[in-house]
Amino acid sequence: METNKRLDLIFSALADSRRRAMLEQLSEGKKSVGELAELFDLTLGAISKHVSLLENADIIYKTKQGRTVYCHMNFDIWQEVSAYISMQASFWHNRLNELEAFVLSKKSTINEKRKSP
Amino acid sequence: METNKRLDLIFSALADSRRRAMLEQLSEGKKSVGELAELFDLTLGAISKHVSLLENADIIYKTKQGRTVYCHMNFDIWQEVSAYISMQASFWHNRLNELEAFVLSKKSTINEKRKSP
DNA sequence: TTATTAGTTTCCATAATTGGAAAGTATAGC
């Protein structure tokens, strides 16, 4: 698919705080459509549509186990979004230094998490 | 304003390829509303609405010189978006290494640009 | 002052999003 169309889908999928909240849930591990419906006080039908939208934007993917459908984060997608942001970023002053610092600080946080539990 | 609401505005503003193209234009320097209207084959009214939407999301700001309204990129906004992406990113494997490499490679490209012209 | 130019805003029509209700599909269990 064309990059612009893909970015349209990704950004409009991210433009809803409920969907972003779903992604935060999925970042911590797979969840079934039904589990998401319980967490977000919406009918199964409504959740199913949000999930399809996220799947369509390639932000998540589904697997099926029996009649249960699990939603998984597609971690690769952030690379695409990051690439767009970084591309935009390439035009400014020295903001990338700040982004770099942020990334490095995050990385050390993660490494600490990896050691401790 | 609340972060979630801000992110809603930012992402939905970015969810339109024409608006992203406008931002690419503005990344290279300020442009008047009229100049944007010529570039994007839309009426001045329509462009004015897109511009207001981007301004509302704090992605751009306007300055006035006589009756001409110039649109400027608000570079700070990318930091906010990057923060969100990086936050999400903090959950994955070692994707940050890739992002870091990307940022570093971009930085060297920019430095080269700065030296040469 | 009057006319022109640069934008903004309002009005209107059309299209896309969103959500519930209910019908439809597929799997599990009896």
Next chain:
DNA sequence: GCTATACTTTCCAATTATGGAAACTAATAA
């Protein structure tokens, strides 16, 4: 087979987004 479960899809209503046309505001020019 029949029934229950876990979704998905369709239908419909309500809301929101988008764009042109035209009215409106503000600044420049004659």
